[in-house]
Amino acid sequence: MCGAVRYTVRGEPFHVGRCHCADCRKRSGSTYTVYGQWPRDAFESTGEYATYDNDSFCPRCGSRLFLLDEEGVELQLGSLDDAPFELRPEAEIWIKRREPWLHEIEGASQHRENRLQK
Numbered sequence: 001m002c003g004a005v006r007y008t009v010r011g012e013p014f015h016v017g018r019c020h021c022a023d024c025r026k027r028s029g030s031t032y033t034v035y036g037q038w039p040r041d042a043f044e045s046t047g048e049y050a051t052y053d054n055d056s057f058c059p060r061c062g063s064r065l066f067l068l069d070e071e072g073v074e075l076q077l078g079s080l081d082d083a084p085f086e087l088r089p090e091a092e093i094w095i096k097r098r099e100p101w102l103h104e105i106e107g108a109s110q111h112r113e114n115r116l117q118k
Contacts, residue, residue, distance in 0.1 A: 002061040005047035009038045009073070009080075016077075016087045017115075018105060021094035027055070027064050027076075031099050034077050034089060043073040091115055 013036035024033040043066075050059045054067050067074040077083050091109045092098070104110055 001063040002058060004060045005045060005049045005058045005065055007043065007045040007066065007075070009036075009075070010042045011038065013038050013087065014072070015091070016089050017091045017093055018089040018108070019093050020097040020099075022097065024094075025097075031102065035074050036077050036084075036087060037072050037074045039072045040068070 015037040016035070017037075018032050018034050020032045024035075025031060027033060045066075048059065049056045049065055051057075051068070054069050056065045056068060057063060058065060065075070065079070077087060089105050089108050091111060092105055093111045093114055095104070095110050096112050098104075109115075
């Protein structure tokens with residue numbers, strides 16, 4: 001939000017999803033989040049950020065930034081300056097928490113909890 005931390009990703013994500021878990025709801029302030037995951041070597045950031053439980057945020061304004069782990073970086077697609085509108089979620093996770101008025105994404109795999117569970 002404030003611009004103290006900037007980040008970019010190169011290339012295509014290796015996964016795009018829509019998550020309905022309690023953590024994503026809290027992070028986004030909405031009923032779900034749409035995220036992309038990229039390899040760590042496709043990710044660059046500038047500025048100082050703080051991290052709690054792999055979840056990075058701006059210490060200046062408190063905005064959520066990204067999740068970093070050994071697999072890669074996960075970020076909310078809407079947080080990019082040029083959001084990639086052509087990316088479509090290939091999976092929905094934590095659908096047991098999906099609002100009943102939300103429809104599933106046609107063609108996306110559906111997972112009751114994480115992707116390891118159907």
